[in-house]
Amino acid sequence: MNKKKHILLVEDNRDDVDLTIMALEKCDIVNEVKVARDGDEALSMLYDTEEEPELPVLVLLDINMPKINGFEVLKEIRGNERTRRLPVVILTSSREVQDIHRGYDLGANSYIRKPVGFESFVEAVRNLGRYWLKWNESPV
Amino acid sequence: MESWLLIIRNVHDETILYEQLNQALQEIRKLNASLEQKVKDRTRELEATNRELEAFAYSVSHDLRAPLRGIDGFSLALLEKYGDQLDHKGKDYLNRIRAATRKMGSLIDDILSLSRIATASLQKKPVDITVMSRDIFQSLREKEPERAAEMHISDDVKVTGDPGLLRVAMQNLIDNAWKFSSQQDVIRIDIARERNGSETRIAIRDNGVGFNMKYYNKLFTMFQRLHSGREFPGTGIGLATVQRIVNRHSGRLWAESEVGKGSAFYMVLPDHTETSQE
Incomplete structure (x- = not known):
């Protein structure tokens, strides 16, 4: 049902981009993955096009990024009529309480701390995919 | 006549004495004020260092x-x-x-x-160590159901302290008791509330491998381990953590052991009722 819709991965670290795509592939998640290399790029991919761009089924959002960070992107997404219901999962290294609180306060749907071990990361991505791409009723 | 002179001299002496006393008092006040200022300055410095450390930990977690x-x-x-x-x-x-x-x-x-x-800021509340310990022990059993293990704990182990931090401390102590007893046929952990003179202590004893008291000064030091990682895996941070939690409660932590004869850890936490009597 959601298979054609893409996932927007907002991540500035190239290794993390590759690892996340590797993990998605491992979990047989076939949705196209569009990558924004920082918050600025994410915002232009969501808003700055001639015709209204198709919205992703899910946004995987890193926090620590140069220029515009993940929190600012999230704020923008929630503040915009067209994107405010978009499922956003924060996918980050931090487990600091202030980051978790801030993420939820700004309207994140979920907060996942990327584990160091790749197998655990694959497991997290598998659950993410199952939940958000299979079972969850998408608002889009 | 002479007695009058004596009185006058006495009064004179007293006046001098009074002046001296007054001067001393003023000096004490001045000292006090400068001391207070010093404490304020030091506190500010410490707070700044703390914030820096927090920022450091934050960047460690990310980067x-x-x-x-x-x-x-x-x-x-x-x-x-x-x-x-x-x-x-x-x-x-x-x-x-x-x-x-x-x-x-x-x-x-x-x-x-x-x-x-x-x-972390300390939030002191009544904490039921008995319930907490049984809970921790239960989850260890679930994790390693094949191990024979028993824990004895009296029903009355209650303290005042930060519930979150004390759970971390008890978790570490019970984890250790379990881990270092794992070569025994039956893991045996005893937790008791004991009266020792004027203070009440919590004792956590196990029947594990114990340690040589010669290395006691390394026991609570970060990254110091008294056993090889092959024998007993670990990062060498557990007891340093417990020590820090007990310090935050202004309590005391110590241990006694003998190689092959198990270990005993003792924890004294200042109690509300006891401090109010002081």
Whole structure:
């Protein structure tokens, strides 16, 4: 049902981009993955096009990024009529309480701390995919 | 006549004495004021250092973990995609890289939680150590159901302290008791509330391998281990964490042991009722 819709991965670290795509592939998640290399790029991919761009089924959002960070992107997404219901999962290294609180306060749907071990990361991505791409009723 | 003179001299002396006293008093006040200022300055300095440490821990959590994920993930990718081009030794090296990466990941996590303990604000409440310990023990049993283990704890172990921090402390102590007794046929952990003179202590005893008191000064030091990682895995941060939690409560922590005869850990936490009597 959601298979054609893409996932927007907002991540500035190239290794993390590759690892996340590797993990998605491992979990047989076939949705196209569009990558924004920082918050600025994410915002232009969501808003700055001639015709209204198709919205992703899910946004995987890193926090620590140069220029515009993940929190600012999230704020923008929630503040915009067209994107405010978009499922956003924060996918980050931090487990600091202030980051978790801030993420939820700004309207994140979920907060996942990327584990160091790749197998655990694959497991997290598998659950993410199952939940958000299979079972969850998408608002889009 | 003479007695009058004596009185006058006495009054004169008293006036001098009074002036001297007054001067001394003023000096004490001045000293007090400068001392207070000093305390304020020091506190501000310490608070600044604390904030710096927090910022440091924060950046550690972000910046050191990311490369580790890369090392582990790409090592696994090598193994899976190019494994057929590697011999046994090559694969073994990659697996060792991965094991070391995970080890470093858990070290980072431990350092982080230790630094959180140092800066977390203390919320003191009545804490039921009995219930807490049974809960911790139960989850250890569930994790290793094949182990024979028993724990004895009296119903009355109650203290005043921060519930979250005390759980971390008890978790570490009971984990240790379990881990270092794992070579016994039956793991035996005893927790008791004991009266020792004017203070009440919590004693946590096990029937494990114990340790040599010669190395006691290393017991509560970060990253210091008294057993090899092959024998008993660990990062060497557990007891340093417990020590820090007890310090935050202005309590005392110590241990007694003998090789092969189990260990005993003792914890004294100042209690509300006891401090109000002082």
